[in-house]
Amino acid sequence: MRYAGAEPVRLWHADRDLRGVDAVILPGGFSYGDYLRAGAIARFSPVMGELIPAAVEGLPVLGICNGFQILCEAHLLPGALTRNAGLRFIHADVSLTVTNAATPWTAGFAAGQRLTVPIKNGEGAFVADEATLDELERTGRVVVRYSDGALNGSSRDIAGISNAAGNVVGLMPHPEHAIDPLTGPSADGLGFFTSIVGALTGAGA
Amino acid sequence: MSDKDTVEVAARTPEAQQPFKELGLTEDEYQKIRDILGRRPTAAELALYSVMWSEHCSYKSSKIHLRNLTPTEDQSRYLLAGIGANAGVVDIGQGYAVTFKIESHNHPSFVEPHQGAATGIGGIVRDILAMGARPIAVMDALRFGPADAHDTARVLPGVVSGISFYGNCLGLPNIGGELAFDPSYIGNPLVNALCVGLMKHDDLKSAVATGVGNKVVLFGSRTGPDGVGGASVLASATFGDDGGKAAKRPSVQVGDPFMEKLLVECCLELYAADLIEGIQDLGAAGVACATTELSAGGDGGMFVDMDVIPLRDPNLTPAEILMSESQERMMAVVRPEHAEAFLAICRKWDVEATVIGEVTSDGLLTMTWRGATVVKIPPRTAADGPVYQRPLARPENLDALQASGPESLARPADGPGLRETLLALLGSPSLADKRWVTQQYDSLVRGNTVLAMPEDGGLVRVGEETGLGIALATDGNGRYCTLDPYLGTQLALAEAYRNVAMTGAVPVAVTNCLNFGSPEDPVVMWQLAESVRGLADGCKHLGIPVTGGNVSLYNQTGATAIHPTPVIGVLGVHQDVRTRVSAGFAAEGAEVVLLGRTGEEFGGSAWAEVVHQHLGGRPPAVDFDAERQLAILVTAAVSAGVLASAHDLSQGGLAIALAEACLYGGRGCAVALRGDSFTALFSESAARALVSVVPGREREFAAMAEEHDVPATVLGVTTGDALTVEGAFDIPLTELSQVWTGTLPAIFG
DSSP: OTTTTOOOOOOOTTOSOOTTOSOEEEOOSOGGGGOSSTTTTGGGSHHHHHHHHHHHTTOOEEEETHHHHHHHHTTSSSSEEEOOTTSSOEEEEEEEEEOOOOSTTTTTSOTTOEEEEEEEESSOEEEOOHHHHHHHHHTTOEEEEETTOOTTOOGGGEEEEEOTTSSEEEESSOGGGSSOTTTSSOSTTHHHHHHHHHHHHTOOO | OGGGOOHHHHHHOTTOOOOTTTTTOOHHHHHHHHHHHTSOOOHHHHHHHHHHTSHHHHOTTTHHHHGGGOOOTTTTTTEEEOBTBSSEEEEEETTEEEEEEEEEOHHHHHHSHHHHHHHHHHHHHHHHHTTTOEEEEEEEEEEESOTTSHHHHHHHHHHHHHHHHHHHHHTOOEEEEEEEEOGGGTTOOEEEEEEEEEEEGGGOOOOOOOSTTOEEEEEESOBOSTTTTIIIIITTSOBOSSTHHHHHGGGOOOOOHHHHHHHHHHHHHHHHTTOOSEEEEOBTBHHHHHHHHHHHHSSSEEEEEGGGSOBSSTTOOHHHHHHOOOSSEEEEEEOGGGHHHHHHHHHHTTOOEEEEEEEESSSOEEEEETTEEEEEEOHHHHHHOOOOOOOOOOOTTHHHHHHSOGGGSOOOOSHHHHHHHHHHHHTSTTTSOOHHHHTTSOOOTTSOEEEOTTSSSEEEEOOTTTOOEEEEEEEOOHHHHHHOHHHHHHHHHHHHHHHHHHTTOEEEEEEEEEEOSOTTSHHHHHHHHHHHHHHHHHHHHHTOOEEEEEEEOOOEETTEEOOOEEEEEEEEEESOGGGOOBSSOOSTTOEEEEESOOOOOOTTOHHHHHHHOOOOSOOOOOOHHHHHHHHHHHHHHHHTTOEEEEEEOOTTHHHHHHHHHHHHHTOOEEEOOOSOHHHHHHOOOSSOEEEEEOTTOHHHHHHHHHHTTOOEEEEEEEOTTEEEETTTEEEEHHHHHHHHHHHHHHHHO
């Protein structure tokens, strides 16, 4: 967020307090060690008690990797993330295609734009029942897709989805590791962060 | 007996039989304990001495040799803390210091690969944490039996998943390491883990218990029955050919990386609040080791109430509590007035913390359990341990081995033969693409990784504004060391030094993990002594210190020891990571230049191994002056922005370096060789590197090479999508890639 020109504010998991922020990013990591199921325990953190209603009210929320898993466990997003096909952790640079550039987190991209962003996950295969997947596709809620097939076995190559309103987005890839070619494969991921800053400051896309 | 075996009972019953042999102590050592105490030890004391005097904890066989590594004044220029502390601390400028160390977890990783390797990461991370540093990256150097051996299929996937599980969850980037296969390691895999931590100069912590009345706090996981006598005893005896393995199986520890993450953040907050007088991680020998080392390093004694130690199993005996190697625990010495603030920070991080005792003035380590005293010893006698001058013997067959060099082996005679040889080497498990392994590691977390595997060295940014960074590489070559442990160790040092320089960093410090067979075998002890001597001489020559390390002995099955395998880690300081280059060809039309001199050196080479399964002769010669000049040249050229890529030459020589530079960069090259093509391609002469020059700056680079007295031979140019050696062969990148990437997935799935 600092690279994108915004002021990052840390939220503590045990505080029922969003500290007046304009948007929330649930980052990757291994909350509670991924014990039980990735995200299953963190979903009950006190801060989630504030975040869930705020997100329902329209607060922009981006969940990355473990953050995506938490959003699914919290039922802010449909479906679930399960063990990768092959059952091994996978870290690789992958090509993504932006399929919905209308969310506040993707408004800076063009639909169809290709991005190079790393994935690194053990439980990254998105699954949902066929009706839900059809509904996500039909309503444009598939936000990004793996361009060359999903290494982790994600249904329909889905890499990220949004809620119906579009303010809550979950991504399995890590755009925060693609903000500077010095420390990542590209700077393509920065667009997610500049998009939300643009949306919040009214600068538009 | 152990339930009620108090100091008082022990004094009254000198005749009681004690299981000292089962705990790994010799008759002499047991008698020495009785002499120190003036009575027989209690069961708890016996347990304590047995783990503290184990090879793993006491270095009793290697200590006299390791003294050779004490840095000279010249080598100590950048040192804030050296050998003896948990890990050495190096000044890297701009107010920053780093501490790094490599440690083995070989035996546990054979017995239970996943947990053994995972807890290896956990242990070395706590070592670094105990110095006051924030751990910022890990590396792992792995060696297994043949890739297609049945047992490798059990051990390797488990080791890799353990490192992946623990390191990724802990949020530490894995930035490099090694993967090698050799029949010598079947039944004795080598799992060496390195961690590097960052601190400000003032943050250095010490492992001492000073200040009478200060509180001793145990915090982190509860103490359980896991790993009782694990690393300490397990890693201090040879695996038998029989039931020995089965008997020791339950003693491997189980890791909880999430607890370790909490412990890391908790400790860093405690340091920032300046609430700690002394701190020690609990590794091998658990509470026994932490209490004896803290009190031995301090100025007084220590009292511990064992009844308040939080247990996972209430039935543990005092001996078991002392020996337990339950993971994710730390011990701190805290002023009484800071205790409440200390405990509050622990609560914030959900880390259980208990005041278990205090610093005393009587010079004794005293522990009570259920109202009676079960330990009362002078702590230094346990912490210092015995020192052995074990007999050394040069191997009887060494002359014959060195005489049976690779000269008589059949060499490829023409272009197609050279092509076939290159592909055979490139597809061999030790040289093939390692992505099957490295794809399971997160190299990016924390957001400061600039270079990671398969690059020559890992490179991490430290200062976001200034570009200050640190580079790390580890190297080892057991085949070279079997032929000549002195030279082989120096070659490992030279290679790690060279790898660090390839990133543009200046090498400044060394850590080492000495993996050898049984010290009770004079041949092994000779190998160890020669290896340490080689390392000491090499470091003096290069003017850089050994800042710490670890010795792993008893890596053998029955009478057969592994190749002597010192693994050497080198740390470098990078003034501006933004100038770094990759090992891969990054620019089209860039001049390709070979730096250094090539001789006919094939002893212990990858060619001799892969094509002829041959090990004999002498390893390549070492020339530290040439290494230093090469490093200075490459560092200066990277800094000046003259180079488009830089890759060191090692196993497989120029042929493998060319292939890798093409594959990493996704770009071909056309080169012409002088002299004998086979020697030019496959010799493993040291002090060499393959670079490509930014187009338009060729003359500038040639002048720099001349100025630094480094021979520079223009080989050709980067171009197209094939590796072309004029007059010999060309190989399309697609074919190179297939051969390179296919090997490990075909074996491991």
